[in-house]
Amino acid sequence: MISDSTALDSAFLALADPVRRSIIARLSRGPATVNELAEPFEISKQAVSKHIQVLEQAQLVTRTRDAQRRPVHLNPARLEALTAWIDQYRLVREGQFRNLDAVLQSSAGQRGAKAKEQ
Amino acid sequence: MISDSTALDSAFLALADPVRRSIIARLSRGPATVNELAEPFEISKQAVSKHIQVLEQAQLVTRTRDAQRRPVHLNPARLEALTAWIDQYRLVREGQFRNLDAVLQSSAGQRGAKAKEQ
DNA sequence: TTATTTATCAACCTTTCGGTTGATTAAGAA
DNA sequence: TTCTTAATCAACCGAAAGGTTGATAAATAA
Numbered sequence: 529m530i531s532d533s534t535a536l537d538s539a540f541l542a543l544a545d546p547v548r549r550s551i552i553a554r555l556s557r558g559p560a561t562v563n564e565l566a567e568p569f570e571i572s573k574q575a576v577s578k579h580i581q582v583l584e585q586a587q588l589v590t591r592t593r594d595a596q597r598r599p600v601h602l603n604p605a606r607l608e609a610l611t612a613w614i615d616q617y618r619l620v621r622e623g624q625f626r627n628l629d630a631v632l633q634s635s636a637g638q639r640g641a642k643a644k645e646q
Numbered sequence: 647m648i649s650d651s652t653a654l655d656s657a658f659l660a661l662a663d664p665v666r667r668s669i670i671a672r673l674s675r676g677p678a679t680v681n682e683l684a685e686p687f688e689i690s691k692q693a694v695s696k697h698i699q700v701l702e703q704a705q706l707v708t709r710t711r712d713a714q715r716r717p718v719h720l721n722p723a724r725l726e727a728l729t730a731w732i733d734q735y736r737l738v739r740e741g742q743f744r745n746l747d748a749v750l751q752s753s754a755g756q757r758g759a760k761a762k763e764q
Numbered sequence: 765t766t767a768t769t770t771a772t773c774a775a776c777c778t779t780t781c782g783g784t785t786g787a788t789t790a791a792g793a794a
Numbered sequence: 795t796t797c798t799t800a801a802t803c804a805a806c807c808g809a810a811a812g813g814t815t816g817a818t819a820a821a822t823a824a
Contacts, residue, residue, distance in 0.1 A: 533667075536662075537662055537663065538662075540659075540662035541658075541659070543658040543732075544655055544658035544662055545655065545812085546651045546654075546655060549651075549654065549731075552735055553734075553735060556734070561770075561771090562772095563771085573770090573771075574772075574773090574813090575812070575813055577771065577772065578811095578812075582811095595769095596770040596771070596821045596822065597769095597770065597771085597821095598770080598772095604736045604737075607732050608736050611729045611732050611733065611736065613667075614729050615729065616674070617670055617671065617674040617720065617722070617725060618726050619722075659781095663781095679800075679801090680801060680802095681801085689784090690783075691801075692784080692801085692803090693783055695801065695802065696781095696782075696802095699802095700781095713792065713799095714791045714799060714801070715799095716800080
């Protein structure tokens, strides 16, 4: 699992923009060039190119070569890393119930749930 | 599922900061006051207060009252909404295989996977 | 070679973010 | 009432985000 703080920073930041999320959605249907990705938006191609660089730096996408084209590909592994981080905490309620169960059943107190990440 | 674009913006942006993720981690072990949340950090209490406001505006946390204290609580439902968004795309590979299976089995072409979100 | 296509680089601008310090509000305790 | 505790508000600052336009690079096509 990803736990490097700056990697999480850049990945979550990359998803915090509707244009970039839309690009992710498009790429989930297959690779695309910058021109193809820019087409649905009203902003300049340069602006879209920058968005792609943000996604690439966050390792949410990768790029290949095809003549002058630089096709962009989704990297689902990085998305999985993000759900893995979130799941640590979204499942906490359930975990606390499990702890409570353990306490009730063993009649021992104090099952200290240690924290993770930074 | 959450699909309002600005709600996703604010939620992902809120997670794109190590201090705020650390606060989420702390809250997963139970509610805490601003002073308690500020204690592990070297930044001012006002700065932490602002971070909490960012989390609150993103609906990742809620607040209650206890005399002068304003305890902060995690809202796991919002975290679930984010994994739900991500899972649309991180599971795409699998979805494409499913589509491929369908094509192979039905011998009909063109099962157009329509896009969602903006 | 020259022209075209694809994409990036560079400089610039405006807005937002993350932090600071100092003043203020609100509730309880003495 | 006065003092203390808990937290926010307000003004300010530097850095980064997201956009623009114009110039440039790199590969292909004519």
